[in-house]
Amino acid sequence: MTYDLIIEHIGELLTMEHGEGPIRGEDMKHLPVKKNAAIAIKDGIIAWIGTQEEAASLHAKERMDAGGKLVSPGLVDPHTHLVFGGSREHEMALKQQGVPYLEILKQGGGILSTVGATRQATEEELLAKAKFHLDRMLSYGVTTVEAKSGYGLDKDTELKQLRVAKQLNHEHPVEIVSTFLGAHAIPPEYKGEPEAFLDAMLHLLEDIEKDELAEFVDIFCETGVFSVEQSRAFLLKAKEKGFSVKIHADEIDPLGGTEMAVGIGAVSGDHLVGASPEGIKALGEGNTIAVLLPGTSFYLNKGKYANARGMIEAGAAVTLSTDFNPGSSPTENLQLIMNLASLQLKMTPEEIWNSVTVNAAHAINRGDVAGKIVVGRKADIVLWDAPNHHYIPYHYGVNHTAAVVKSGRVVYR
Numbered sequence: 341m342t343y344d345l346i347i348e349h350i351g352e353l354l355t356m357e358h359g360e361g362p363i364r365g366e367d368m369k370h371l372p373v374k375k376n377a378a379i380a381i382k383d384g385i386i387a388w389i390g391t392q393e394e395a396a397s398l399h400a401k402e403r404m405d406a407g408g409k410l411v412s413p414g415l416v417d418p419h420t421h422l423v424f425g426g427s428r429e430h431e432m433a434l435k436q437q438g439v440p441y442l443e444i445l446k447q448g449g450g451i452l453s454t455v456g457a458t459r460q461a462t463e464e465e466l467l468a469k470a471k472f473h474l475d476r477m478l479s480y481g482v483t484t485v486e487a488k489s490g491y492g493l494d495k496d497t498e499l500k501q502l503r504v505a506k507q508l509n510h511e512h513p514v515e516i517v518s519t520f521l522g523a524h525a526i527p528p529e530y531k532g533e534p535e536a537f538l539d540a541m542l543h544l545l546e547d548i549e550k551d552e553l554a555e556f557v558d559i560f561c562e563t564g565v566f567s568v569e570q571s572r573a574f575l576l577k578a579k580e581k582g583f584s585v586k587i588h589a590d591e592i593d594p595l596g597g598t599e600m601a602v603g604i605g606a607v608s609g610d611h612l613v614g615a616s617p618e619g620i621k622a623l624g625e626g627n628t629i630a631v632l633l634p635g636t637s638f639y640l641n642k643g644k645y646a647n648a649r650g651m652i653e654a655g656a657a658v659t660l661s662t663d664f665n666p667g668s669s670p671t672e673n674l675q676l677i678m679n680l681a682s683l684q685l686k687m688t689p690e691e692i693w694n695s696v697t698v699n700a701a702h703a704i705n706r707g708d709v710a711g712k713i714v715v716g717r718k719a720d721i722v723l724w725d726a727p728n729h730h731y732i733p734y735h736y737g738v739n740h741t742a743a744v745v746k747s748g749r750v751v752y753r
């Protein structure tokens with residue numbers, strides 16, 4: 341047998357070979373590692389995993405030398421706002437003067453400023469721009485991402501954003517899982533009429549389903565945007581129509597979206613900075629995954645981070661994401677988020693690696709295909725310029741990726 345590719349001289353191989361399902365609570369401390377390992381790939385699939393000594397006698401068309409360093413599954417980023425027009429650097433001065441994020445939105449800026457730019461952009465422009473950002477994510481070791489709409493808030497633009505994500509999923513090595521976030525803000529046309537706007541967004545689900553444009557539906561549950569009750573009703577209707585649901589909950593004000601999300605069986609609750617003790621308890625008991633976004637807390641500069649330690653102690657499954665977007669978290673760098681998780685969320689390196697692989701995959705319903713290096717799975721693999729798994733959460737602000745393999749193909753080095 342001749343393999344297509346052998347990756348050898350792996351000092352530390354993070355196989356992430358846990359049991360079924362997301363990793364919860366105390367179990368997040370356990371990191372399955374193989375030392376002195378090698379991987380053989382055939383037809384895009386991991387065909388063999390063994391020791392370096394065994395690998396020496398195997399044949400392959402190509403060999404990659406990991407140089408005794410760290411190798412992990414391709415990272416999964418489970419919460420991004422990948423497709424949008426324009427950027428918001430002009431809001432930096434307002435931020436510096438202390439104008440709150442929700443106040444900028446209230447004045448018609450923030451998300452609504454990006455809505456204006458996204459409505460104006462052509463599909464080709466949005467595609468080129470999203471590709472630029474996705475290339476960057478790949479360079480940081482990400483092989484699967486979730487991508488939300490939510491900068492259209494009208495039929496044409498929301499569908500345009502979702503078509504761009506679908507197109508990019510076909511063209512780009514990184515796999516994209518799409519989420520419809522039409523309920524991201526209330527557009528000027530519906531000012532003061534949130535219910536009517538939510539109804540209009542629910543109508544889009546037929547087109548979305550027909551053209552297979554999204555798997556998930558999400559909503560921004562926040563002061564001045566949508567209430568917990570509105571969010572619950574909206575997400576339940578989306579569930580009835582067969583969509584999986586997620587929610588931006590308790591990001592800025594603690595409204596109680598966390599426990600509501602668990603109560604309705606959301607696949608994930610995202611942000612959760614203001615989650616109450618009841619919300620945290622609910623995460624520990626239910627099946628909703630906590631998607632934490634410390635880059636957003638850092639960038640909103642409020643000095644408050646999600647209670648990751650409390651969630652893990654309660655038995656929750658925690659994951660991490662960039663929240664890449666033009667307002668509250670303009671970064672494609674998931675490695676930086678791993679540093680923030682270490683410093684600000686006090687997560688251990690083992691918890692962090694479990695978060696950005698297995699748990700992130702489960703947060704976007706890809707637990708059975710992404711996030712692990714096991715025989716029979718697609719070969720999504722990152723070779724790191726790092727001696728061990730402690731190193732990346734520690735050495736911050738630079739890119740440690742040495743090479744990325746997606747479905748068995750070397751797509752970055």
Ligand code: NIG
Nearest residue numbers: 451560588663665666667668
């Ligand atoms: O996850 N909070 C709502 N949505 C994004 C920010 C979007 C924006 O500011 O453009 C978030 O923080």
Ligand code: FE
Nearest residue numbers: 419421588663
């Ligand atoms: Fe977000």
